[in-house]
Amino acid sequence: MNSENYLKDISEIKNLMNKSSRFISLSGLSGVLAGMYALIGAAYAYWLVANSSDGYLMLNGKVFQLIIFDLLLIGFLSISTAILLTTKKAKRNGERIWDATTKRLLINFLIPLVAGAIYIIIILNHQKYGQTGALMLIFYGLALINASKYTVGDIKYLGYTEVVLGLIAASLPGYGFWFWVLGFGVMHIIYGTLMYFKHDRK
Incomplete structure (x- = not known):
């Protein structure tokens, strides 16, 4: 009996330590969306x-500006949805949404992401468009891997996938758009669905 209680106590302590060191309320549904x-x-x-008259992107062209707005809108909607659904999940589970672990998660996620964004802006200013999709995938994947130690460990596998897709895209010029669709579109839906059934659905 004492042995059973001892094992139970060890299990509870392990769970408490895991909760205190990892942000575990990420919503799988936000990944799908x-x-x-x-x-x-x-x-x-x-x-x-x-449907553009030029048939290609120009740095100061209207089509390019619309695509930049399109990317920013995708990012805004994705971040807003993640915050909304993750906050809702955390409240439902009685967890804190903002603490030291969340700060470490964001810092480790943003460092590679911001560095990558700055680098992409630099090469776009030099009118080098060919590797943009590949670089977005690689830096995003590195950001996920870097932040994975502060959240559910499964997210690192999505990070590895994004990096691999980015490297393949870099080696196949002209296909970056389709790998971007695969990495940010299809893989997010697959990962989000898996996380929903593994962690979210009760």
């Missing part, structure tokens, strides 16, 4: 380029 936003945004961007 982010993937859908990416697919819709990609379809719009493809339509813009296909």
Whole structure:
């Protein structure tokens, strides 16, 4: 009997330590919706380029500006949805949404992401468009891997996938758009669905 109680206490202590060191309320549904936003945004961007008079992107062109707005809108919707659904899940589970672990998660996620965004802006200013999709995938994947130690460990596998897709895209010029669709659209939907059934659904 004492042995059973001892094992139970050890299990409870382990769970408490895990909760205190990891942010575990990330919503799988937010990943699914982010993937859908990416697919819709990609379809719009493809339509813009296909129907432009030049047939290609120009740094100061209207089509380019619309695509930048499209990307920003996708990012805004994805982040807003993640915050909303994750906050709702945390409240439902009686967890704190903002603490030291959340801060560490955000810092570790944002460092590679911001560095990548700055680098992409620099190469776009030099009118080098070819590797943009690949770089977005690689830096986003690195951000996920870097932040994975502060949240559910499964997210690192999505990060590995994004990095691999980015490297393949870099080696296949002309296909970056389709790998972007696969990485930010399809993979988010697959990952979000798996996380929903594993962690969210009661």
